[in-house]
Amino acid sequence: xxxxxxxxxxxxxxxxxxxxxxxxxxxxxxxxxxxxxxxxxxxxxxxxxxxxxxxxxxxxxxxxxxxxxxxxxxxxxxxxxxxxxxxxxxxxxxxxxxxxxxxxxxxxxxxxxxxxxxxxxxxxxxxxxxxxxxxxxxxxxxxxxxxxxxxxxxxxxxxxxxxxxxxxxxxxxxxxxxxxxxxxxxxxxxxxxxxxxxxxxxxxxxxxxxxxxxxxxxxxxxxxxxxxxxxxxxxxxxxxxxxxxxxxxxxxxxxxxxxxxxxxxxxxxxxxxxxxxxxxxxxxxxxxxxxxxxxxxxxxxxxxxxxxxxxxxxxxxxxxxxxxxxxxxxxxxxxxxxxxx
Ligand SMILES: Cc1cc2nc3c(=O)[nH]c(=O)nc-3n(C[C@H](O)[C@H](O)[C@H](O)COP(=O)(O)OP(=O)(O)OC[C@H]3O[C@@H](n4cnc5c(N)ncnc54)[C@H](O)[C@@H]3O)c2cc1C
Numbered sequence: 001x002x003x004x005x006x007x008x009x010x011x012x013x014x015x016x017x018x019x020x021x022x023x024x025x026x027x028x029x030x031x032x033x034x035x036x037x038x039x040x041x042x043x044x045x046x047x048x049x050x051x052x053x054x055x056x057x058x059x060x061x062x063x064x065x066x067x068x069x070x071x072x073x074x075x076x077x078x079x080x081x082x083x084x085x086x087x088x089x090x091x092x093x094x095x096x097x098x099x100x101x102x103x104x105x106x107x108x109x110x111x112x113x114x115x116x117x118x119x120x121x122x123x124x125x126x127x128x129x130x131x132x133x134x135x136x137x138x139x140x141x142x143x144x145x146x147x148x149x150x151x152x153x154x155x156x157x158x159x160x161x162x163x164x165x166x167x168x169x170x171x172x173x174x175x176x177x178x179x180x181x182x183x184x185x186x187x188x189x190x191x192x193x194x195x196x197x198x199x200x201x202x203x204x205x206x207x208x209x210x211x212x213x214x215x216x217x218x219x220x221x222x223x224x225x226x227x228x229x230x231x232x233x234x235x236x237x238x239x240x241x242x243x244x245x246x247x248x249x250x251x252x253x254x255x256x257x258x259x260x261x262x263x264x265x266x267x268x269x270x271x272x273x274x275x276x277x278x279x280x281x282x283x284x285x286x287x288x289x290x291x292x293x294x295x296x297x298x299x300x301x302x303x304x305x306x307x308x309x310x311x312x313x314x315x316x317x318x319x320x321x322x323x324x325x326x327x328x329x330x331x332x333x334x335x336x337x338x339x340x341x
């Protein structure tokens with residue numbers, strides 16, 4: 001089977017071996033078996049944050065298919081859940097919202113599996129998984145041991161974690177703490193969402209209303225998977241917002257949207273940089289099946305029949321234009337698989 005069938009960008013050749021693991025035990029068994037051979041391996045969740053090469057992956061892909069959400073003992077006012085890694089992320093969000101639990105409502109509509117969520121500390125509309133995550137159960141590639149890693153040890157930051165920085169292994173389950181606060185959300189922390197809800201930033205709103213507002217906002221940008229919307233054949237945002245020094249930020253045009261971060265660095269809008277570098281929504285190279293989404297400058301889409309080469313060529317062009325115009329390197333957000341070192 002081509003991995004294009006298991007990824008949201010719908011590009012990529014076959015895996016040498018594909019194993020479906022439907023429980024934490026099965027994941028451990030499959031992983032230890034492959035690791036003992038020393039061959040190349042890859043954990044695959046929903047395939048919504050990867051670009052797989054047209055040559056495919058010369059190794060074993062372990063498809064994470066474990067399911068389940070269970071309640072754990074927790075402090076008053078808090079509900080702690082254990083979630084198996086293969087549980088679809090948005091099913092977990094919908095479950096928590098149905099229970100009236102605050103914590104993940106602004107992360108509604110993000111595709112993929114729960115186990116992959118800590119990889120890049122998924123975030124949207126003012127929330128990120130770091131706000132809710134307590135610990136992960138992790139099969140460590142270095143030791144072959146199943147360990148519990150507290151969230152504080154995961155270096156969760158904007159679109160990054162120890163896992164993105166090279167700590168190899170597989171997350172088999174997550175523990176998360178939710179607010180049991182009368183069905184109310186965490187304080188709304190994003191202007192556009194607050195405006196859609198008719199509340200001030202910092203106020204709370206019913207979790208179900210926040211979820212509905214987020215899903216509507218995301219759909220308007222092609223950011224909820226929808227077979228009827230070709231703009232959603234993507235890996236979501238293809239580039240992270242670059243972090244630059246405060247001095248460098250001052251050299252950028254005043255109109256460039258930017259946000260100061262706790263580290264003192266300044267986060268700059270990648271979408272703005274791309275548009276100002278002359279690449280508009282809907283842009284495509286002649287004869288290529290890859291295009292910039294017609295709804296969202298940051299998403300690269302497969303408009304039908306695109307190859308992985310089409311996608312990476314378009315990504316390179318965007319990077320070159322932004323580098324030439326502003327001297328900024330745009331870092332791809334998805335993981336490149338099978339492209340060699
Ligand atoms: C339409 C769309 C919208 C999106 N919107 C957002 C958004 O708002 N915010 C955001 O942060 N992201 C967003 N994304 C990106 C993506 O959905 C998330 O990064 C998601 O968490 C990826 O999950 P996955 O299971 O699909 O991961 P995959 O693509 O399967 O894997 C991604 C990486 O994680 C590794 N991995 C997967 N599972 C495990 C595991 N159990 N243990 C260890 N490693 C693992 C893989 O090996 C790979 O390196 C969007 C994507 C799309 C297509």
